[in-house]
Amino acid sequence: MFGKRHLLAATLLASLSSVPVALAAQPVATDRYPTTRGSAVLQSHGETIDKMIADFVAKNRLPGITMAIVQAPYIPRSAGYGRINLDNDELASTRTMWNIGPITQAFTAVAVFQLQEQHKLDVHDPVSNYVADLPADWGKVTILQLLQHSSGIPDFRDNGFDVTKAYQPADLLNLVRDKKLLFETGTDARLSATNFILLGLVVEKASGMTYQDYVTRYQIEALGLTSTMFARDLPTRSFLDRPMPQPGVNQHVKFTSQVEYIDPVEPATGYREADGRMTPVGTDASAGLYAFGGIWSSAEDISKWDIALAGSVLVKDKADRELIYKPTTLANGKVVPAMAGWEFTHHPGFMEIKGSSPGFSSYLSRFTAAEELVCVTLLTNKEGVDMTGLAREIAEAYKAGLGPDVDPHIVVAQESKFGADETVARIKAQLAADKVPVFATFDHGANAKDAGLELRPTQVVVFGNPKVGTKIMQDNQAAGIDLPLRVLVWQDRLNRVWIGYPSFDRLAADYGLTDEKPLQAVAGYVEKLVRASANVYAY
Numbered sequence: 001m002f003g004k005r006h007l008l009a010a011t012l013l014a015s016l017s018s019v020p021v022a023l024a025a026q027p028v029a030t031d032r033y034p035t036t037r038g039s040a041v042l043q044s045h046g047e048t049i050d051k052m053i054a055d056f057v058a059k060n061r062l063p064g065i066t067m068a069i070v071q072a073p074y075i076p077r078s079a080g081y082g083r084i085n086l087d088n089d090e091l092a093s094t095r096t097m098w099n100i101g102p103i104t105q106a107f108t109a110v111a112v113f114q115l116q117e118q119h120k121l122d123v124h125d126p127v128s129n130y131v132a133d134l135p136a137d138w139g140k141v142t143i144l145q146l147l148q149h150s151s152g153i154p155d156f157r158d159n160g161f162d163v164t165k166a167y168q169p170a171d172l173l174n175l176v177r178d179k180k181l182l183f184e185t186g187t188d189a190r191l192s193a194t195n196f197i198l199l200g201l202v203v204e205k206a207s208g209m210t211y212q213d214y215v216t217r218y219q220i221e222a223l224g225l226t227s228t229m230f231a232r233d234l235p236t237r238s239f240l241d242r243p244m245p246q247p248g249v250n251q252h253v254k255f256t257s258q259v260e261y262i263d264p265v266e267p268a269t270g271y272r273e274a275d276g277r278m279t280p281v282g283t284d285a286s287a288g289l290y291a292f293g294g295i296w297s298s299a300e301d302i303s304k305w306d307i308a309l310a311g312s313v314l315v316k317d318k319a320d321r322e323l324i325y326k327p328t329t330l331a332n333g334k335v336v337p338a339m340a341g342w343e344f345t346h347h348p349g350f351m352e353i354k355g356s357s358p359g360f361s362s363y364l365s366r367f368t369a370a371e372e373l374v375c376v377t378l379l380t381n382k383e384g385v386d387m388t389g390l391a392r393e394i395a396e397a398y399k400a401g402l403g404p405d406v407d408p409h410i411v412v413a414q415e416s417k418f419g420a421d422e423t424v425a426r427i428k429a430q431l432a433a434d435k436v437p438v439f440a441t442f443d444h445g446a447n448a449k450d451a452g453l454e455l456r457p458t459q460v461v462v463f464g465n466p467k468v469g470t471k472i473m474q475d476n477q478a479a480g481i482d483l484p485l486r487v488l489v490w491q492d493r494l495n496r497v498w499i500g501y502p503s504f505d506r507l508a509a510d511y512g513l514t515d516e517k518p519l520q521a522v523a524g525y526v527e528k529l530v531r532a533s534a535n536v537y538a539y
Helices: 002-017 049-060 101-117 143-148 169-174 193-207 211-220 231-237 299-309 318-324 388-398 420-433 444-450 466-475 477-482 504-511 516-534
Strands: 064-071 074-082 270-274 277-281 295-297 342-344 350-357 360-367 374-380 411-415 438-443 458-463 485-491 497-502
Touching (some): 064 299, 074 299, 101 299, 350 388, 360 388, 388 411, 411 516, 497 516
Antiparallel strands (some): 064 074, 485 497
């Protein structure tokens, strides 16, 4: 037996010696493009993306949500969770359409610059060149100032807008036609949906097409976005299967004989929560939002459209792209970290656009640096939901360093668009406006300097409402260790500025708090405070 083994080994060695060297000993390939992308393990702070979303859905009582992730030029993940209608067997899917609300502004901005590149308008033109019979103050406003939200024209949504009514663009303008400018044009920036109603009319005049037809031809059809359309398209281009209910029969029957109903393009039903009850919002509610919020799309389609923004597919001139996707510098020299609905933080190449529309909430972020190229789209059919924190944790799962370097179970954080001192000032100004007392401010950075040490800007603002805080301590007095409330503003090693506050879920668990109402009131207020302080636009 021993001899046979040696004979077998000799035979194998002989056969291997006849194999070409290139096959016998292949060198280890070296990456031409070093990358850390493509990991199958996607977690942030020990949680998978599915777990993050499941917890977020439960906490915020969402009917459904859909997510898509870009790692340009790929969309490695697109998924739906929950339901798009609470009364029917209709599930959130990759092709579900949601009203994308303020993300529509980004489509409108692209349309404007496409028309500029076609030499059909100039963004420095006054809007009165394209829209007739405007108030004298409006007529001096330029197209660029409308894009910047620096016109000072009031927002029609704050002046009698009723989501149950049908509006034409002229009707929306009439809601604020006799109102004074909120500030001198070009001196400040404030989100106003009226600006984008005017831009929609500019697109129509310059192109000779309806706004809807122009966007459909030059963006939706040009990119093959089959789950993107406007409210008036829904009856003829979506495929809801809602036969009369029959006992023991599945709602979905058409898919067995009609291809269009296999993985169908369906619109989600939007919901508004009041007093713990979810009320559906009709699809017509978005139609009146026109060039500010009238588009319906899937998260996957938004991701395809988003990839097209990365180069010259939609807007060809680099100078135009840089004007859209960089902070605004006003004529008076003031720099506003926002443009055309987009907002910019100190994270290099980061931009986000978000907000609510009747029955829906939407979020899109882009990390455009060459070493990142991550984009996150989140759409849900519940109004008034801020998905900023969830999106940053999802991005962190794809590439470490895209989110805050804190565990969200301990500290809830959102990146500010402003510097540390300005962020603190904004927090205090909002507290003063809300008549909430500030008990103390601790400047840890200054204290470190006094001690001969160095610390990046780090400040704590302590504030609270004794009426609410007392109710929490009546549940468990030990909770007073973590009261009154506080928010931390800090600048990290990448010069990003964050606002953070203790997790109220953890507070409740740590002290065994059972009275949910005061905790919900406190959590809701602090979330609102952080949103108002961290963002340029009020949502």
